Amino acid sequence: MKKITRGSSITSLVLATMMIAGCGSSGSTGNSQTSSQPEAAKSAAPAATTAAPAAADKAAKISWWGAWNEDQGPGDMIKEFNKKFPNIKVEYVKFANTDEGNVKVDTSLIAGQEMDVFFNYGVPRVEARAKKKLLQDLTEFISKDKFDVEAELGKEIYKQDGKYFGLPVSSLTDSVFINKKLLDEAGLPVPKSWSLDEYKEYAKKLTKGDGPARVYGTSDFHSLYYWTMPVRSVLGTNAWYNKDGASNFDYAGYKKALEFKFAMENVDKIQYPYTEIKSTKAQVFDLFMQKKTAMAVASNAISRFIGDTTQYPRDFITTVAPLPTLEKDQKQNLNNGLHYFGYLSMNPNTKEKEASWQFMKWLATEGSIHLAKVGHIPTWKKTNKDALVKVMFGEDADKKIDLEAFKRVVLDYDSVSYNDTIFTGYAELNKLLQDEAEKALFGVQKIDEALANMKKKSDEAIKNSK
Structure with missing residues (x-):
């Protein structure tokens, strides 16, 4: 993707708001809940092609900020992550995906509060924060692990000056x-x-x-x-x-x-x-x-x-x-096709960069299927569609959804999109x-x-x- 040179008014709006806003409490987000389907998730897809670094064996504790209630899916995602990485403890923090909720994220980043990994919902959020250096440049981690971002997640991913400041772990159709x-x-x-x-x-x-x-x-x-x-x-x-x-x-x-x-x-x-x-x-x-x-x-x-x-x-x-x-x-x-939506980023001031990266990479690849529990489509190119449908709709999915049409239209990983x-x-x-x-x-x-x-x-x- 070419370098983006135009400025964003969103940046100015957010920063102006931050000057007068404190860290407000998160409001409610989301609507109906669905039950978890852990058995389907176990057979979700082949393991990610990148190996876990030795640093994953080191005990660490990180916080992960997202816009869902913990019992709507994030809690189950953390449990699945800990099956493979038991030494990395993840604490979930909910924020509202609203202007007010995102101001809370920005003020927390600037104030140096405890925040390690967090979601940016929509590319404009990523761009605004990247321009103000509120996001960790992921180059060193991608290079060290030889993580092929385009092969794993796609080509039309937001970059600034050729650098990634977030991984698009979920998409919308x-x-x-x-x-x-x-x-x-x-x-x-x-x-x-x-x-x-x-x-x-x-x-x-x-x-x-x-x-x-x-x-x-x-x-x-x-x-x-x-x-x-x-x-x-x-x-x-x-x-x-x-x-x-x-x-x-x-x-x-x-x-x-x-x-x-x-x-x-x-x-x-x-x-x-x-x-x-x-x-x-x-x-x-x-x-x-x-x-x-x-x-x-x-x-x-x-x-x-x-x-x-x-x-x-x-x-x-x-x-x-x-x-x-x-x-x-x-x-x-x-x-048609997938539109990047949920970008996972790292706080540049986190004290647990290796652990944060490990969680980000897991949620972007083999762990991404669990995002279906909150209604998001994994961006990972190796996602198993049959397993994904079971996570979304249960073992009796064919009694709720036209499987062939859903996989063809909603889970369209091949069409050129915007x-x-x-x-x-x-x-x-x-x-x-x-x-x-x-x-x-x-x-x-x-x-x-x-x-x-x-x-x-x-x-x-x-x-x-x-």
């Missing part, structure tokens, strides 16, 4: 999850590829009922930035920016994507309306599992809900299709594209006005961030 029973009743096959127009036809045929009993054909994700995903299918990496570094919201695809969402929800009324999601704070996971929608655009985080038949008893299995493409005859869908490398004004752009689209969906402004405001304000945010 975005897909369309479908009630297979309703699909069969409508006489529709499971799509292996489709355009927005074809997706719309499915939604029409799957919509039925009225009032409280209405089943919408589909639902977009509850986070509003998902309306831009059809554009991602064409442009992929850095889709929010044009070749000159300004915002790209005057690209024709954005108008088509926003018009599509507006029509699906406010005209055809075959997609669960965002206005209702906003007013009730509903989540697409719940809407789908409660059969209020026949299809749902979601990340693989929905797997925690699909695997939970106690809280979500049901009479259907879930199948999966890729996100639809913007155009009908599109040659490539850049929404991973952004430009973050100038990134947080501001993310907020603007949601705020202006929301006004259009609520009828406060026309779509053309929303896009014009989006473009103008985003260009200003980019200019002010440089």
Whole structure:
């Protein structure tokens, strides 16, 4: 990956906040819990190709910071790690993956508090912290162990000046999850590829009922930035920016994507309306599992809900299709494949660097399968898909999920995907594209006005961030 030279406004925002914020307590994160599947994990995948250093035999104690409750999976991961490395004791600390929670991480790093290994959720977090030298350069550990990062984890991994400051141990995929029973009743096959127009036809045929009993054909994700995903299918990496570094919201695809969402929800009324999601704070996971929608655009985080038949008893299995493409005859869908999300990094001031590295390397490779317990997809190229599905859904996985479709679409380790490398004004752009689209969906402004405001304000945010 080329060196990233553009500055990040996120860095300035975080550091400005840190000047006035103390170490607040973590709020709750996550939703439904799933049970652990340790037996499946034992047969997860071949051992990592790198040998453990002799330093692993030395007694050490490290802390690991993440955004899940310990009993949602991290506790089991530590137990599995200690089966191989009993002399390295790991203490888990939870923080909220929110702006406030991440300020706590930053202030702890600057203040030199006890923190050894921690998650950065999203590349913008890694970039901001790396630029401020809050992350350990991993070069010496990678070189010493001859750890081939690209062979083990992939090529499009964030680097700064050619150096790694975190290992992408988990990924996210975005897909369309479908009630297979309703699909069969409508006489529709499971799509292996489709355009927005074809997706719309499915939604029409799957919509039925009225009032409280209405089943919408589909639902977009509850986070509003998902309306831009059809554009991602064409442009992929850095889709929010044009070749000159300004915002790209005057690209024709954005108008088509926003018009599509507006029509699906406010005209055809075959997609669960965002206005209702906003007013009730509903989540697409719940809407789908409660059969209020026949299809749902979601990340693989929905797997925690699909695997939970106690809280979500049901009479259907879930199948999966890729996100639809913007155009009908599109040659490539850049929404397919894995998108790096959970970067594991080391505090440069830790007193236990060898032990911290050993834990990081284990969780990035053979231990990564346990991340499925918290709904994340391991990035490790040698992940055993069959074992991974059992960890996610249990031994009776075939009664909950269409295994063939899930492995093909969600566990797609081969497709070319997108991973952004430009973050100038990134947080501001993310907020603007949601705020202006929301006004259009609520009828406060026309779509053309929303896009014009989006473009103008985003260009200003980019200019002010440089």
